[in-house]
Amino acid sequence: MPELPEVEVVRRGLARWVTGRTVAEAQVLHPRAVRRQVGGAADFAAQLVGRTLGAAERRGKYLWLPAGDGLAMLGHLGMSGQLLVQEPEQPDETHLRVRLRFTDGRRELRFVDQRTFGHLAVEEADPDGLPASLAHIARDPLDPLFDEQRFFTELRAKRTTVKRALLDQTLVSGVGNIYADEALWRSKLHYERPTATLTRPLAATLLGNAREVMTAALAVGGTSFDSLYVNVNGESGYFSRSLDAYGREGEPCYRCATPIRRAAWMNRSSYFCPRCQRLPRQRAA
DNA sequence: CTATGAACCTGACAGC
DNA sequence: TGCTGTCAGGTTCATA
Incomplete structure (x- = not known):
C-alpha cells in the first residue's frame, strides 16, 4: 500500500491493535522480506522476541514500531506489501512473508507481500526514535514539523x-x-x-x-x-x-x-x- | 550533481 | 485454452 495516506491507514491500525503487546515468536517465511537486516532472518527474529512494541509511527511511506532499548521494527510496504492483524487460526495467505505471534495468544501480525519489494528490519533508532536508515528521508507534508x-x-x-x-x-x-x-x-x-x-x-x-x-x-x-x-x-x-x-x-x-x-x-x-x-x-x- | 534505465518480483489483463 | 506482451500506489544501483 504505497503512498502516504495508505501507509497512514495501516499505521493507525497497528497503533490500535499491536501497541503494548509482547512478541512471543517471529517467523520469517521468505528471506527477501528481511533482506535489509544485517544479521539475516535469524537475527531479525532474535531481536524481536520478548520485546514489547510501542505505538506505530510513520514518516512518509515508512512506518515503525518502537521496540524498547533504542530499537525499532521498521517496515516499508513497497508496491504490494500488507500488514494484517489476523486471528491465529486464519489460514496463511499465499504471500505471507513474516508472522509475529504475541504472548497473549491473540491476533497475530502478518506481513504479506506479493512482489517482495517491501521489507521489515529491526534497527537502532536515534534519540527521537527515528530508525537509523530513515535519516535521509524528509518529513512529509502532513507532519507538523515539515520545513x-x-x-x-x-x-x-x-x-x-x-x-x-x-x-x-x-x-x-x-x-x-x-x-x-x-x-x-x-x-x-x-x-x-x-x-x-x-x-x-x-x-x-x-x-x-x-x-x-x-x-x-x-x-x-x-x-x-x-x-x-x-x-x-x-x-x-x-x-x-x-x-x-x-x-x-x-x-x-x-x-x-x-x-x-x-x-x-x-x-x-x-x-x-x-x-x-x-x-x-x-x-x- | 542530475538523468536514465534496469533490476528486484508476482499477478492481472488484453489480444491473438 | 494458452501463449505473449504490457502494466502496476516503490526504491536502489549502475552507468552516462
Whole structure:
C-alpha cells in the first residue's frame, strides 16, 4: 500500500491493535522480506522476541514500531506489501512473508507481500526514535514539523523537473505516482516543468494541493484499485472514485472536458490534462 | 550533481 | 485454452 495516506491507514491500525503487546515468536517465511537486516532472518527474529512494541509511527511511506532499548521494527510496504492483524487460526495467505505471534495468544501480525519489494528490519533508532536508515528521508507534508522554507529553497535549487522533485523522498516524503499526478492536476502544472521556474507562490500552491489531496484520501481510507491496498483488517479505501487525473486516460478533464492523457515517464505513467497543464514556452538561452 | 534505465518480483489483463 | 506482451500506489544501483 504505497503512498502516504495508505501507509497512514495501516499505521493507525497497528497503533490500535499491536501497541503494548509482547512478541512471543517471529517467523520469517521468505528471506527477501528481511533482506535489509544485517544479521539475516535469524537475527531479525532474535531481536524481536520478548520485546514489547510501542505505538506505530510513520514518516512518509515508512512506518515503525518502537521496540524498547533504542530499537525499532521498521517496515516499508513497497508496491504490494500488507500488514494484517489476523486471528491465529486464519489460514496463511499465499504471500505471507513474516508472522509475529504475541504472548497473549491473540491476533497475530502478518506481513504479506506479493512482489517482495517491501521489507521489515529491526534497527537502532536515534534519540527521537527515528530508525537509523530513515535519516535521509524528509518529513512529509502532513507532519507538523515539515520545513516549508527548506522545501522551497531546495526545490528551486534543484536542476530537475517538478514531478521528479515530488517523488524525491529526500525533498518531501510520502508522495508517490498517484498523488503526484493529482497534486499537479490541481495546481495546473505540467509534470515536466523545471523546478527552477517555479515561483514561491506556485510551489506553495503545489505543496498545499499535495497536502489537501492526501488528507482527503486519508479521510476515506486511502486509494484502492484492488484488494492489494487494504488496512490491517483487509478493508479497501474509497478514494479511487475521487481521483481527477490518475488512471483516467481518455476520460474528460473535470475542469475543461479535454481527454486526460497518459504519457510514459520514467518506466511508469503520468496522467495529465493537456489543456490545463501546459508547459510554459521555453525561452531561448 | 542530475538523468536514465534496469533490476528486484508476482499477478492481472488484453489480444491473438 | 494458452501463449505473449504490457502494466502496476516503490526504491536502489549502475552507468552516462
